[in-house]
Amino acid sequence: MYEGIVQDLIDELGRLPGIGPKSAQRIAFHLVQTDPADVARLSQILADVKDKIRFCDLCGNVAEAPRCRICGDSRRDSSAICVVEEPKDVAAVERTREFRGLYHVLGGAISPMDGIGPEDLRIRELLSRLADGGVTEVIIATDPNISGEATATYLTRTLAPLGLRVTRLASGLPVGVTWNTLMR
Amino acid sequence: MYEGIVQDLIDELGRLPGIGPKSAQRIAFHLVQTDPADVARLSQILADVKDKIRFCDLCGNVAEAPRCRICGDSRRDSSAICVVEEPKDVAAVERTREFRGLYHVLGGAISPMDGIGPEDLRIRELLSRLADGGVTEVIIATDPNISGEATATYLTRTLAPLGLRVTRLASGLPVGVTWNTLMR
Numbered sequence: 001m002y003e004g005i006v007q008d009l010i011d012e013l014g015r016l017p018g019i020g021p022k023s024a025q026r027i028a029f030h031l032v033q034t035d036p037a038d039v040a041r042l043s044q045i046l047a048d049v050k051d052k053i054r055f056c057d058l059c060g061n062v063a064e065a066p067r068c069r070i071c072g073d074s075r076r077d078s079s080a081i082c083v084v085e086e087p088k089d090v091a092a093v094e095r096t097r098e099f100r101g102l103y104h105v106l107g108g109a110i111s112p113m114d115g116i117g118p119e120d121l122r123i124r125e126l127l128s129r130l131a132d133g134g135v136t137e138v139i140i141a142t143d144p145n146i147s148g149e150a151t152a153t154y155l156t157r158t159l160a161p162l163g164l165r166v167t168r169l170a171s172g173l174p175v176g177v178t179w180n181t182l183m184r
Numbered sequence: 185m186y187e188g189i190v191q192d193l194i195d196e197l198g199r200l201p202g203i204g205p206k207s208a209q210r211i212a213f214h215l216v217q218t219d220p221a222d223v224a225r226l227s228q229i230l231a232d233v234k235d236k237i238r239f240c241d242l243c244g245n246v247a248e249a250p251r252c253r254i255c256g257d258s259r260r261d262s263s264a265i266c267v268v269e270e271p272k273d274v275a276a277v278e279r280t281r282e283f284r285g286l287y288h289v290l291g292g293a294i295s296p297m298d299g300i301g302p303e304d305l306r307i308r309e310l311l312s313r314l315a316d317g318g319v320t321e322v323i324i325a326t327d328p329n330i331s332g333e334a335t336a337t338y339l340t341r342t343l344a345p346l347g348l349r350v351t352r353l354a355s356g357l358p359v360g361v362t363w364n365t366l367m368r
Contacts, residue, residue, distance in 0.1 A: 002281070004248045004249065012225060016209060017214045018210060029271060032233060032271075037295070039230055039233065043227050044227075046223065046224075046230065047197055049215060050220045052189045053190060062187065062190050064187050064188045069187055086213065087190075154216060
């Protein structure tokens, strides 16, 4: 529909998750008409992101050093580990400001349909962290969907022999709660 | 919330139109985890777009040469000009495959609230195109909103003395059409 590079830009933007053809077109024309410095900055960050981003050796969260900020923070409680699927889940738990322990990012969830088994996740790394004996509690905070539940069940069984306190993050509404209670 | 460049990327993506903080985060993590070649391609297109994109000397549409593809196409009917607000409107009219004339992109619409007056649009360029005498019909296809209507009214008055056929693109439902007729 458009000439050369405008169409290329629309096509590339349309590949991003959650961006349809209309949004891609709107963003492309925004970029064409915006300050060149803004576009150059976005281009530069995209060029750098793959070089600069690494994953924490310990927990697997995104980091810019061998250890992420949380694992490198000595004020955190190293006896509790919260197991999550993705780095964004670390940010979600952090936003609650309720958890002062460390994290472990699995890098996904068990999903036989997509060919993802336990060996494709960072479960071996989790077991080696737990082998040190300093951890007394594991909180499983995988997503409340089929693959998240499957991963939680697998982890609960795998960790059972270690004698740790293993809990699953609650989701949904507590029994007995009514709409009126929630809205009050 | 995130470290260094991941947060920079989320912030920059969040500046784009229609992308909120959640979408920005989803896209950023998609980019972090995707094939480096894809990210490099997007980065390169963004770096090039400002250098390669220019606007057609005649109609103001996006182009990669002094003339856009439509203005450079001798098979188009040069006696009719369709006046639109933005380059994306050219694409929208082209998709209908009903119009074989040329276009004129105003680069916006009259909007006193935003400090945009007739002198900020490419109206002078339109008048100089019409002065040649080859054009017999002008179709005003500005957006069906307040500023689009204001622009249409202004153009109709400005073009009236030239003795051209000036029409406004219809919008909405024709009188007498019922919901049942539409759904049949």
